[in-house]
Amino acid sequence: MLDLTQDLLTTYLGRHIKQVCPNEFNNDGDNHCAHLVSHIMRYRFGVTCRVMGKANAAGANIRVQEIFPKCPTVGAWASRPSSVINCLAFITNPSNVDLAHKVFNNVPRKHVGIYFGGVIWHYSNSQHRVIKQTPEQFSHHYPSPDNAMFYGILPA
């Protein structure tokens, strides 16, 4: 089980995905949000950078729609229980998410980061580096109506 800490997350701040992924899946034209989260959290399931890149090392999942259903509990960000202080944070158009069936459509404008210590740690595809933002800042990642936020309890 990964020991997620502030110190661990801080080591990723400012890094380009090239400095995170040993499998050389690092095209700046791709969305690396799920890819970064999976390297940090060691999510090896589903389609990984090892499959899509070079098989140099263990792979990390690269797709939001595969991570979302692995979360034990999901919900609207506003309904997140106060006891949930670490989780995944998702953002997209609400019509792309079916909470009852834990389905997240593979649409273009979707993003994920790790909520920890009151901020969301994620990969900025426009800045090409890992950043951290408050949930309020993260809520502007896409313009409305593609900015509905959801939480997901961290998959094991």
Add this chain to the structure above:
Amino acid sequence: MMPTRAILRRIAVSAFLLLACCTGTPTPAPPGAVHIASRPPSPKDLIEAVLASHDTTLKVSSTCASVGTEPTDATIGRYLAGFLAEMQTPQKNNWVETSTQVGASARGEPVWICNFTLRHVDGDDRWGWGVRFQVRQSDGLVLSDSFECTGAG
């Protein structure tokens, strides 16, 4: 008891499969098979092959599970159409990317590994979704079971 004719037919089929498998003879193309227009494939040939393979099921590869923009998407064509439909805004950066490299099929045949990617960049709205597939070098056959769905995010 199996009739003699049936036994002979089985032997003939087995011999053919053995020859095809072990002597490098390409497996005959199934009905409706897609062949590229020229060898090696040009970007235009590669794109034509993708269009001609639109009916390929998304069950062809685990990499294609849940890639459709809608849960009901079931084919390569429907999956790619979903992302093409997102490229309608003329003031955004949209383009098609193709590439080809030499490789080997699961049967060890020389193939071209073809990549087709739809790309879009608009600030943080940035993606590249597409397919990767193999074309047999000996006869230009698109190996329909080689399709994979590429993309991240």
